[in-house]
Amino acid sequence: MSDLTPTTLRNNVPLSPDEVLEIALESVLEFLPCQRDRNAFSLVNKSWNRIEAETRFEVVIGNCYSISPQRVVNRFKAIKSVVLKGKPRFADFSLLPPDWGARFSPWVVVLSGAYRGLEKLCLKRMYVSNDDLVVVANTFVGFKEIRLVCCEGFGTSGLAVLAGKCRQLRVLELIEDEVADDEEDWISFFPGGATCLESLMFDCVECPLNFNALEKLVARSPSLKKLRVNRYVSLGQLRHLMIIAPQLTHLGTGSYGPLEDLEDPLPANELRDHVSSAFAASKSLVCLSGFREIVPYFLPAVYPVCANLTSLNLSYANILVEEFKQVISHCHKLQILWVLDLISDGGLVAVAATCKDLQELRVFPMDTIEDNAGPVSDVGLHAIAEGCKKLQSILFFCQQMTNAAVISMSINCPDLIVFRLCIIGRYRPDHSTGEPMDEGFGAIVKNCKKLTRLAVSGLLTDRAFSYIGQYGKLLRTLSVAFAGDSDMGLTYVLEGCPKLEKLEIRDSPFGDIALRSGMHQYHNMRFLWMSTCKVTRQGCREIARQIPGVIVEIFNWNQVGEEGENSDLVDTLYMYRSLEGPRADAPRFVNIL
Amino acid sequence: MSSMNNLSESGKSGMNLKETELTLGLPGEPRVGKACMKRVFSETVDLELGNSGKKDSSGSGSSMKKESATSRGKLVGWPPVRAHRKNIMTVKSGKYVKVGVDGAPYLRKVDLELYNSYEQFLSALEGLFTCFKIRTVLDEKKLMDPVNGVEYVPTYEDKDGDWMLVGDVPWKMFAESCKRVRLMTRSEAIGLAPRPETKCSSSSS
Numbered sequence: 001m002s003d004l005t006p007t008t009l010r011n012n013v014p015l016s017p018d019e020v021l022e023i024a025l026e027s028v029l030e031f032l033p034c035q036r037d038r039n040a041f042s043l044v045n046k047s048w049n050r051i052e053a054e055t056r057f058e059v060v061i062g063n064c065y066s067i068s069p070q071r072v073v074n075r076f077k078a079i080k081s082v083v084l085k086g087k088p089r090f091a092d093f094s095l096l097p098p099d100w101g102a103r104f105s106p107w108v109v110v111l112s113g114a115y116r117g118l119e120k121l122c123l124k125r126m127y128v129s130n131d132d133l134v135v136v137a138n139t140f141v142g143f144k145e146i147r148l149v150c151c152e153g154f155g156t157s158g159l160a161v162l163a164g165k166c167r168q169l170r171v172l173e174l175i176e177d178e179v180a181d182d183e184e185d186w187i188s189f190f191p192g193g194a195t196c197l198e199s200l201m202f203d204c205v206e207c208p209l210n211f212n213a214l215e216k217l218v219a220r221s222p223s224l225k226k227l228r229v230n231r232y233v234s235l236g237q238l239r240h241l242m243i244i245a246p247q248l249t250h251l252g253t254g255s256y257g258p259l260e261d262l263e264d265p266l267p268a269n270e271l272r273d274h275v276s277s278a279f280a281a282s283k284s285l286v287c288l289s290g291f292r293e294i295v296p297y298f299l300p301a302v303y304p305v306c307a308n309l310t311s312l313n314l315s316y317a318n319i320l321v322e323e324f325k326q327v328i329s330h331c332h333k334l335q336i337l338w339v340l341d342l343i344s345d346g347g348l349v350a351v352a353a354t355c356k357d358l359q360e361l362r363v364f365p366m367d368t369i370e371d372n373a374g375p376v377s378d379v380g381l382h383a384i385a386e387g388c389k390k391l392q393s394i395l396f397f398c399q400q401m402t403n404a405a406v407i408s409m410s411i412n413c414p415d416l417i418v419f420r421l422c423i424i425g426r427y428r429p430d431h432s433t434g435e436p437m438d439e440g441f442g443a444i445v446k447n448c449k450k451l452t453r454l455a456v457s458g459l460l461t462d463r464a465f466s467y468i469g470q471y472g473k474l475l476r477t478l479s480v481a482f483a484g485d486s487d488m489g490l491t492y493v494l495e496g497c498p499k500l501e502k503l504e505i506r507d508s509p510f511g512d513i514a515l516r517s518g519m520h521q522y523h524n525m526r527f528l529w530m531s532t533c534k535v536t537r538q539g540c541r542e543i544a545r546q547i548p549g550v551i552v553e554i555f556n557w558n559q560v561g562e563e564g565e566n567s568d569l570v571d572t573l574y575m576y577r578s579l580e581g582p583r584a585d586a587p588r589f590v591n592i593l
Numbered sequence: 594m595s596s597m598n599n600l601s602e603s604g605k606s607g608m609n610l611k612e613t614e615l616t617l618g619l620p621g622e623p624r625v626g627k628a629c630m631k632r633v634f635s636e637t638v639d640l641e642l643g644n645s646g647k648k649d650s651s652g653s654g655s656s657m658k659k660e661s662a663t664s665r666g667k668l669v670g671w672p673p674v675r676a677h678r679k680n681i682m683t684v685k686s687g688k689y690v691k692v693g694v695d696g697a698p699y700l701r702k703v704d705l706e707l708y709n710s711y712e713q714f715l716s717a718l719e720g721l722f723t724c725f726k727i728r729t730v731l732d733e734k735k736l737m738d739p740v741n742g743v744e745y746v747p748t749y750e751d752k753d754g755d756w757m758l759v760g761d762v763p764w765k766m767f768a769e770s771c772k773r774v775r776l777m778t779r780s781e782a783i784g785l786a787p788r789p790e791t792k793c794s795s796s797s798s
Contacts, residue, residue: 093670150675176677204677258709268716295707297717315678318687318704368672368679397672424672481671506670 018047029055057081062526064102064126065551066578069110081120081145082111088529088574090504091125092150095531095572097555099587103153104128106585112139120145120171127151130182133158137165144196145171155180156207164189170223173201181207188213192220199226203252203290208232219244225284228252231292234259236271242278251282253290256298256317272301280304289313289338296323306330313338315364325350338362341376341397348380352387359390365397370425374399378406378431385409393418400431401458406440410447419444420455426482429459436460442467445475452499455479465489469496477502487514494518504529512539515573519543522550527576536568543575544593551578552593553586688768694722694745694776705768711760715747718776736776745776 015023029041029052042052058081061067073079086102104126111118118140128151136143143166148154156179162172163186187210190197195217209232218224218241225248229238233254242248266274275298279285285305294317309331314324315338324343328334334355339347341363351358361384363376376398382405384391391413401423409416421441429436437458445451445468452474456464460483468475469492476499484490490510493500494517503525511534522528522543537554544552556571582592687704701721708714715736736745747759751770759767759774 090670092675093673094676095670176675178677257707258713268713269719293707295713295717297721364678365672365674368674397674422672426671479673481673 021047025051035060054078058083058120061085063576063578064107065580065583066526066576068580069107071579073110073114077114078117079115080117081122082115082118083122083124084126085124086126088504088527089125089502090506090529090531095506097587097589100590101583101585101587102126103585104132108132108135112136116140117142119143122147122149123151124149125151127153128158129153130155130158130161134161137161140166142168144168147171147173147175148177149173149175150177152178155182156184156186156205157182159202159205160184160186160189163187164191167191168196170196171199172197173199173226174204175201177204179205179207183207185210185213187217190217195221196223197221198223199250200224201226201228201252203228203230203254203292205230211237215240215244221245224248226250226287228289229254231255231290232259235275235295235298236266239271239275239278242275242282246281247284248282249284250287250311251285251290253288253292255293256291257293257295268297272298275301276304283308285309287311287336291317294319296320299323299327302327303330307332309334311336314343315340315362318342318366321346328354331355332357334358336360338364340364340366341374342366344375345377345380345383348376349383349387352383355388357390358384358388360393361388361391362395363397364395365424368424371399372425374424378402378404381405382408385412389413390415392416395420395422395455397422397424399424400428401437401440402430402432403435403437403440403443404430404432406437407443410440410443414448415450416444416448417450418453419448419451420453420479421457422455423458426457427459436464438464438467442471445471449474451475453477456483457481458483461485462489462492465492469493472497474499476500478504480505480508482507484508484510487511487517490514491517494521498524500524501526503527505531505533507532509534511535512542515539515543519547522547522575523577525577527574529572529574530570531572533573535570535573537570538568540570540573540575541593549577549579551576551582553590554593555590690749690771690773692718692721692774692776695778697722703774705771708764708768710764711767714764718747722776744779746779747774747776749774 025048029038035058038052038056042049053075054077056076057079059072059076059079060083061072062085064084064086084104084107086104087096087100090096091100102125104123112135116139119142121136121143122145128148133154136146146162146166146169154177159172159174159179162169190213197217200217200221207230209230211233214229214233215237218227224245227241227245227248228250229241229252231254233241235253235256235258238253238256242251279302282305286308288302288305288309288311291314296319299317299319303326306327307330310333312327312331312334313336314327317340319342321342321344324339324347328337328347328350331337332354335357337351337355337358337360339351339362343351343363348363351361363380365374367374376396378398378401381396381398381401384394385405385408389412391409392415394409394416395418398421401421406421409419423437430440437456438461441454441456441460441464445454451472454468454472454475454477456468456479462485465484465488468478472478472493473496475497478493478497478500480503487510489508490505491514493503494514498521500521501524504527506529510530515530515535516539518528540552540554543550553574553576554570554572555574586592688706689702689704691700692703693700703714703717703721705714708717718736736747748756749759749767749771750773751757752772756775762770
């Protein structure tokens, strides 16, 4: 008997039309991995909602307080991968008091009960304790991947447990975390025999390392493709690792120099030659980072790989302009580049000349003190605009800028999705015309039709915000600091940008009137952050009262429990949409209205 | 030469003031990095020198300038650089000393904290001043110009202002007391501690 319509029979019993629909929808859903699409799918009707819930394997929760862990496990039964984000981004800049929240513990308890088969975990800006990691290691038998980004609260003893117990572990990525030194030799805890490791990143771990153990681990990890070591690995030691693992595609070099208490037996020029040979043998290397304590003398050893590199992170490298130019001149395929502003406008000109495929550029400041001039400026930005026309994402710190350079970028780089310009000197106008930076940012929102993320700085009037409201129709994330004249500024944005999800504002003169203008918008947004603005307690209370489904937290950073002079003005407002009521774990200094 | 390029580039930025700005270092020295740029403007806030006129179109500008200057980077969370990155960058502030070579038109600045031994340091110098190589003559490492066979003797000025021969004291002691380094041609180094006489004049091993 031929099977012409295999899906309409199950155990030789014909299926009802509903069941057939279910199976068809399940097949369709296979092709809808994107959470946004799935969310839309699940809203069609109850049965579509149910089918979607049963076939979703990954859940992304952008704000851990927007939904309770219980509600998640009730809705989705078969989750294998969880992405969970906690604190708002301004926490990175010490604007959120410690102990504010975002603990992983309540989540791990519930997840461990419901999802025995959990394989992947990605946490961002969460407080993760060693005990939490123990639960993860003990509960999820087939656990494969863990990524911790900008997290804190755990130490090397937690890592040791993960290493020791998760036998299927293929990915362990620690990115910009604060890791406590519990004096545990965690690398030694990986079990003997071949491992499944594909990615091991621990460059942020500021603890000494047992290199012997690391070397042996790398030697018995044949699938290892990504390795980022911390600064306690010397250049000589790195070379050994590279020889053992020539198949690496991503390498974080650690110190890229000698270690203080470790004398390298080789003379420097020989070491350089050996490292150079090791790089030459790494035919698959496409992503290079590290250079934490670079001795510039050894930098030329990377030349053999430069031509293959698509990603290069020199943002910790204290090198001279000429040294940088030498390296970059070989990097024709580069798509991602992170550097320090030390490379100066001249270095940026060199980038523009060579890196024609550049998609992402980040220029970080070596010196964070406000000054009248710095090593990079509108000259460098202009050069990048004209040379790197495929640019999609830029983060640029500088001391001075002109509208002309920003306008040039808006015209030359139509593919820009992310534009973040930080003029370190607050309230700085265009240094050649003395005008505010309104026209520059206006051109960006107007000309860059794909723009979804924007960060503004410099002297900005309400006009800049009127441009954003007028043209920023796809804008999802907006960061504002020390900008604007009046409530109208924020109002333009709240009324004009329908896709806004994340709005973070500091030190700008926006008050209750502006706050009120966004009432229609707040339940569409993930969060609104306003610190040192002009909103009052009363204004916030009004919002809290009128909009259900939105949690309004206010706190005063400096005066915990005290009433300051302007006790009506709120230091920090953090408002987010949520399916739950006020959280139970708010510390004393947080007032939930 | 690279230093010349740097000078012309800083001119290109449009700030003619930059050329006349005081910097630490001799003429011809590269003008990059905070080590060379003096932060006089933010530190002389009371005099409101330099660019304060250009800064504000609104009246509040000058008071803002004062505020930003007096806080001098103590403003919380500004600029928005992650604390992790800020801490990492300030861990090594470096001990930079000028290094000059007889006959070279410009000096270099080298961070002594990057090295743990004389050998590493000399290797670094070899990298900086490509006109010479390290040669081993009778078990001693010497800096020599391979083209004309001229030997350079590394000397340094210590805390007391005396010119000393590099290599006598333990590395750490040297790194602490060294203020600047000069590579003198052997003929000029007369007067410093005598070296044992070498039987063969050519380089080897």
